[in-house]
Amino acid sequence: MSKIAEVITRFPVFRKKALQTVVHYLLMILFAFLMFGLILFIAGKDPLQSYKDIFTSTLGSAYGFSEVIVAMIPMLITALAVALPFRVGLINIGGEGQLYIGAAFATFGALTFPNLPAWLLLPLMALLGMVGGALWAFIPGYLKSIGLVNETITSLLLNSVAPKIIGFLILGFWHAPRDTIRTPNFGTSALLPTFFGTRIHLGLVFGLGLLIVFWLVMKYTRWGLEMRAIGSNPQAAKRNGIPLSRYLVIIMCAGGAIAGLAGMVQVSGFYGTLFLNFSISLGFMGFMICWLAGGDPLGIVLMAFVVSVIYSGGNLLQLTRDLPFAVINILLAFTLFIVLARPAFFKGRKS
Amino acid sequence: MKNKLFGLLSIVVCTLVLLSACGPAATSTPVVVVPTVVPSTAVPPTEVPTPTPPCLIIGATYGGSITDAGYNQAMHEAVMAIKTSIDCVEIIYAEGVPDEAGATTTMENMISQGATLIFATGNNHQYPALALSQTHPDVIFEHAGGWEMGANFANFFGNPPDGWYLMGVAAGKMTTSNKIGFVANSPFAWSLVFLNAFELGVQSVNPDAKTYVTYTQAWGDSAKEAEATNALINQGCDVITMHVDSPITVVGTAESRGVYSIGFQNLAAQQFAPEYWISGTGYTLGGKLTWLASTVIDGTWTPIFLRCGMSDGCMAMAPFGKRVPQNVQDLVMQKKAEVEAGTLVVFTGPIVDQDGTVRVPAGEVLTADNMSYVDWLVQGVVGSPK
């Protein structure tokens, strides 16, 4: 593999580190696909036809491709919600819950102010979403900062609590007159606009925009340097006078706010309503994507794309190959395993 | 050397795989090739014999597993019944379709595979199906248990409340502790309607008996269902029934505790309680769905708010269990005859809710299309309606 890399890097264009990273990732993903093909074969399904199904339904048509982008949008944002606290050494595994609470707050805005024009309502909902997410992240952040409980545990418990609160809010107060498990459809001013007749919505701009901002801040601003310093050596930072625990709580809340924004984006851009259990592990997916990408914004976009292709492609698979949809998780898991295991022939990839 | 080869191989395979994306998706009927007729010699065109295309491709989405001995199995059996009656249809189905997220994608995939009639059987598939009906005006959508209507969108359902009333009669007679347990997913309209019908039936023969309801917040969380059943039994309930996707866990748990059970969704539930089964009701919509499919095939389909009950063969009652005394069986069958004749209407007023408010005034009836607005429980049901 290193030989191949050597040959490739002789061409100047391939010297670009970004491109190298992309090639390395692609090869790892390919290996995972091969392993999944083996599982399919053992299960008695035709692997080649299965892969054909996956790729034609996602990359083979404009509509399929647009659906992949749509699936990508929330994962870009939830991955960022993990990447930001990660810079200061915090593990934000509470994205699932922050997403839900952010969505709830945003829904409150949509239902309470249906007559506001879109240019007022949408930013308000986004703000509310971020407040909700930040609130949900504040609890584990604060408890950690006063030394009481590890933030991982609090976040995990709160992840389970959040969807139940949504249930309480919907059935108790917000439900549509005839449909008690969802809110009424949001008015048009509460919906994020879509593009080109597809379901791709403004959330994509939020996601990509935030990632770019994140990259710029981390690389070029004082805050970015500060955060990286704190992340690598918290004790030194403390000695330098940075109010560490307050800083950590604020960053945790910022992560939560971003996850809450993802919640708002889903209910406003994708569903147009709030209903029970709308998140299909989006928070955990974000965690995985962020970790796989090493917190790097470009990597996040790439991994989110791959994960979306896998999930969207898996949908056709259940119709044509008679496989339960859940089986596509195996392909996802293999991709993750390969990247985590960093096989010897992929040595040299930046960690 | 090995690594280099592997690397080369990877790139080749990668390219091939990506190229395959340019090809068409899964199998479709082969194209007939007709060479152009040469005018000078009257050679008849040769045609490649083709398999007959299906007269209708039907797509069906289910919220859970088709072997759950419950709602999804009942729906699947109904859809497959179409094929036994009309052999030329082709059926594509997807199980475990999550409520709104996956439903749209799945149905789009079905349409791209040629489906022109879609049965969306999951409760939450209604709005995704409705949205798709607007972007695909040439596809017909039928939703189970909903209320929306459109030019190419309609809904169908059985009439469970009648059956529930009869089950209530049986339960009211069989209970000795006067406590009956009901395990439900969440307090949404259909569950509340079933609970109400059930308790009205119970009270008609046993005014002191109450129904206790607990919620599992999921259509198929079997651990929660087992916990809920045990909790109800531990409170003294000696008859258990449920409204979740699959009756297996609830009925099985009741059986393991030696407590009576009443099934719902599918008559197949009986095998899980050989001893303490009382009875049950289930959907048998095969005939109706076959009729719907035939109207689509011959082009006479119109959107109808379709509800049908036991007398139309859409709902069926399970055989009685071995411990049900003959007089109880006779009473239930007698009431069944009254319901089918129309002399007994389940939701006839006055119906009073838990707080004492009159929800259905005397002389009036709760009609089918109003059932989706129900957010209250009748007196005699112990539990929260929200």
Place this chain on the structure above:
Amino acid sequence: MTLLSILGVLSSAIFSGTSLLFTTLGEVIDERAGIVNLGLEGVLLVSASSGFAVTYLSGNPYLGILVSILAGGLMNMILGYLVITRKANQLASGLALMFFGFGLSALIGKPFVGEKIHSLTRYVLPGTAGLPLLYTSLFKFDILIYLVIPAAILVWWLLYRTRWGLGVRAVGENADTAFASGRNPHLIRYQALFAGGMLVGLGAAHLTIAFTMNWTEYMTAGRGFIAVALVIFSKWHPLRAIAGALVFSGAVAFQLLLQSSGVQVSPFLLDTLPYILTLVVLIAWGGNRKHSAPGSLGRVYQGSE
């Protein structure tokens, strides 16, 4: 609140808490060796589906339990390979294992959804045979329930009274020191993962074969994460884990009781009680749990190659 209701809550807590306790015990061993397993959901699901499948096919629940135990151990070996040999991040590896478990269990379990199995026989708690039927039916338990407390004691004995347990705890505190004193951290961690995985498999077996007697996709519904929380709750001590499992399952049973006793509180809010209670107890009686955690928990041991 009658005596019957209280005993009822206790009975429910024991029934549903047994699988939770086995899982927690397994995770205690793993975390004592320094490894966090966020993929417990996946391990539980794969063990449950395989155990259920074998029980159905063979008609013998004990065979199913054995397979479940084995499956648990093997799933943990995947985590072990990633985390120990490849030195990958534990949290991410755990989540990857969880997704793997989602998919593999669905594949294994699909043919068996809706099937009926022969479950374990239930025996009345010795000593209660004389009580009225109402009470004895509350305390009719299967053999795994009777074995769970001895299992906790066994785990305690293993960790605190054997050389192997000492090694596990040493590696968990500081793998470098353990290595310096002649132990093989890699091997010990693998062993701990396998042993822990077996207990988790036992928990899965109880859940699917004895408790629900059923298999459905995703049936564990978060129990894996609850187990991780309970390990911290019990300060990584197997005997305190008994209390943790009882508190959580008891809270679940109690909120179900509240729901059906006519309390006009949203069942959703009531359902948050077990989690909130766990959190509150964690905070109130926590003291500083940071000091009780195994020192190298979550950290990758670089080893000396």
